[in-house]
Amino acid sequence: MKKLAFAGLLLALGLIALAPAGALAQNEIFIPLLVYRTGPYAPNGVPFANGARDYLALIDARDGGINGVKIAYEECETAYDTKMGVECYEKLKGKGPHGAAVFSPLSTGITYELIPKARVDHIPVFSMGYGRADAADGKVFEWTFNFPDSYWSQASVFIRDIGRRLGGMEKLKGQKIALIYHNSPYGKEPIPALRALASKYEFQLSELPVAHPGQEQGATWLEVQRSKPDWILLWGWGVMNSVAIKSAVSISFPMDHMMGVWWSGAEPDVIPAGSGAAGYEAGAFHAPGSDFPVHADILKYVYKGNRDEASKNNFGEVLYNRGMINYTYVTEAIRTAMKHFGNKPLSGAEVRWGMENLDLTTQRIKQLGMEGLVHPIKITCANHEFGGDIHMQQWDGKQWKFIGGWIEPIKDVIEPLVVQSADTFAKENDITPRTCAAGTASN
Numbered sequence: 165m166k167k168l169a170f171a172g173l174l175l176a177l178g179l180i181a182l183a184p185a186g187a188l189a190q191n192e193i194f195i196p197l198l199v200y201r202t203g204p205y206a207p208n209g210v211p212f213a214n215g216a217r218d219y220l221a222l223i224d225a226r227d228g229g230i231n232g233v234k235i236a237y238e239e240c241e242t243a244y245d246t247k248m249g250v251e252c253y254e255k256l257k258g259k260g261p262h263g264a265a266v267f268s269p270l271s272t273g274i275t276y277e278l279i280p281k282a283r284v285d286h287i288p289v290f291s292m293g294y295g296r297a298d299a300a301d302g303k304v305f306e307w308t309f310n311f312p313d314s315y316w317s318q319a320s321v322f323i324r325d326i327g328r329r330l331g332g333m334e335k336l337k338g339q340k341i342a343l344i345y346h347n348s349p350y351g352k353e354p355i356p357a358l359r360a361l362a363s364k365y366e367f368q369l370s371e372l373p374v375a376h377p378g379q380e381q382g383a384t385w386l387e388v389q390r391s392k393p394d395w396i397l398l399w400g401w402g403v404m405n406s407v408a409i410k411s412a413v414s415i416s417f418p419m420d421h422m423m424g425v426w427w428s429g430a431e432p433d434v435i436p437a438g439s440g441a442a443g444y445e446a447g448a449f450h451a452p453g454s455d456f457p458v459h460a461d462i463l464k465y466v467y468k469g470n471r472d473e474a475s476k477n478n479f480g481e482v483l484y485n486r487g488m489i490n491y492t493y494v495t496e497a498i499r500t501a502m503k504h505f506g507n508k509p510l511s512g513a514e515v516r517w518g519m520e521n522l523d524l525t526t527q528r529i530k531q532l533g534m535e536g537l538v539h540p541i542k543i544t545c546a547n548h549e550f551g552g553d554i555h556m557q558q559w560d561g562k563q564w565k566f567i568g569g570w571i572e573p574i575k576d577v578i579e580p581l582v583v584q585s586a587d588t589f590a591k592e593n594d595i596t597p598r599t600c601a602a603g604t605a606s607n
Contacts, residue, residue: 188260192236193229193509195220195494196256196264198274203243204377205402207432211478212270213239215487218466218477222458223495225465230498231507236260242274244402249274250281257285265498265515266290268490272350275308280593282307287512288519292490293318293426293449297353300549301586302520303597309519309548311493312541313573315425316357316581318447320574321554322397322423323361328571336365342393344384344400344408347373351399354425356585358397360577378404385411398424405433413440420445423556430482434559442561447554450489450538452564454480457533458488482564489538496532497522520545539570546600549582551575 188194197216200209220235229235238259240252249269257264266288269275275295282289289308291299297314299305326341327333343358345351355371362369370391372384378400388396396417398408405428412422420443424433429446459480467474478484501510501518510518522543529535541550553570590597 188236189234190261191509192234192260193265193498194256194260194262195235195237195491196252196259196267197237197239198242198249198252198267198269198271199239200242200244200270201239202241203245204379205244208402208405208427208430208483209244209270211430211432211481211483212487212490214477214479215484215489216268216491217487218462218479218484219488219491220495221466222462226461230495231502233502233507233509235495242269242271244271246271246273246277250277253278253281257287262509262511263287265510265512266494266519268292268494269295272296272353273348276349279305279308285512286516288516290490290494290519292486292493294350294353297357297549298582298585298589300547300551300582301597302544302546302548303600304586304590304595305548306598307516309543311522311543311548311550312449312539312552313554314549314551314578314582315353316578317549317551317573318425318554319354319357319397320361320578321447321556321571323358323365323367324571324574325423325556325568326395327365333365336367339367339395340370340391340393341367341395341397342370342372342388342391343397344372344374344381344388345398346378346400346404347375350401350427354397354399357578357581360581361574364577374400374404374408377402379407381407381411384408385415388412388417389415394421396422398422398428400424400428400433405430406436409434409441409444410437412444413437419443420558423447426486429557429559429564431564432483439561441559443558445556445558445567446564448482448557448564448566449552449554450485451536451555451566452480452482452485452557456535456537458537459533461533462488485537489534492532492534492538493522493524496524496528519543520548544600545598551578 199213220237242249268290272295275291278289291310295310297316299308299310327336424446426447434441497518500522501514505514524541526540553572557564558567
């Protein structure tokens with residue numbers, strides 16, 4: 165078992181030294197951290213991993229754990245490779261006397277592979293804002309959660325926002341919208357939703373794949389220059405994002421008509437393009453910045469007041485906050501489960517119950533020092549996504565800022581799509597859907 169050592173042990177490029185911490189104690193709950201600090205996606209993977217690590221360290225240092233139960237955690241490097249991610253899962257799923265509490269794969273490809281394994285092993289998979297969009301249907305995907313929002317919800321918010329900016333959804337008719345996407349399960353995930361939305365609103369959708377890792381995009385942008393889309397949706401990751409944004413700037417594409425999914429809206433994506441990236445927008449389900457009480461606590465308890473050290477670890481950046489929020493949801497789900505099962509180390513099955521009964525209220529968010537950082541959510545048996553409102557953020561050349569208000573997904577298109585896709589998955593995998601509250605996947 166290894167835990168991360170902090171001040172004075174940071175290596176070049178944000179790599180973290182690991183120090184032995186002895187065997188997992190009987191009174192600890194084990195949370196594996198699947199990360200990628202190496203490879204072409206490291207510029208985005210490192211900030212997320214740092215935020216995740218720091219939040220778990222905060223809970224142990226400030227609170228003595230979750231209701232007195234200490235957290236043991238261990239990083240496993242996946243390099244955003246599906247095979248390596250599955251190997252990490254197999255290596256860590258049985259760690260310690262209680263096994264892994266939950267897995268957050270940080271990869272749609274890895275998520276797809278872990279979904280059937282989790283059903284057998286009784287360990288929840290938490291793909292926060294990624295993975296299979298139809299996992300929103302908890303009647304079929306009992307062990308998978310993708311809250312607070314899915315890619316299909318994000319895609320519909322883009323279309324709603326474009327319609328709003330045009331002066332009405334009816335004005336989408338005839339608009340040319342290009343999807344530039346990572347040619348992987350992740351990048352392909354929004355396509356069914358966008359095709360359904362194109363059918364309803366009669367806009368022209370073009371789909372432009374970019375091969376891993378995304379550095380070669382010459383042909384893609386020649387097609388953009390040829391077809392002259394009115395809007396571009398970017399579904400990229402890692403170096404693909406910065407190359408795409410720099411390419412858009414180089415052909416003078418209007419940046420306020422280019423929108424990225426929340427994984428294409430962080431500092432490493434826009435800074436390489438310089439001032440030309442100003443105006444670029446991205447979806448978001450949490451706020452940017454470090455001006456929240458929870459950040460002050462991390463600075464105090466994890467970095468002992470050393471802001472320079474915190475800054476070296478991407479403190480307050482978009483993806484740092486996202487890693488922190490991922491494990492806020494996890495620890496709050498564990499806290500929820502403890503109300504039912506007691507203040508003790510929990511099994512994956514017990515944590516799954518906590519995730520399915522998670523009710524993160526405005527009051528609780530304030531207690532966590534996250535008021536204004538995240539939105540309230542409530543998960544149920546049938547609804548493992550929540551499908552709440554999504555914000556747009558814009559890069560002003562120096563920082564990300566929220567613009568406008570929260571935007572509701574187009575649920576009359578997305579919800580039937582979720583139910584249909586989940587039903588197909590159930591039939592293909594011989595799953596009998598559970599009985600939950602009456603209604604659709606949103607009840």
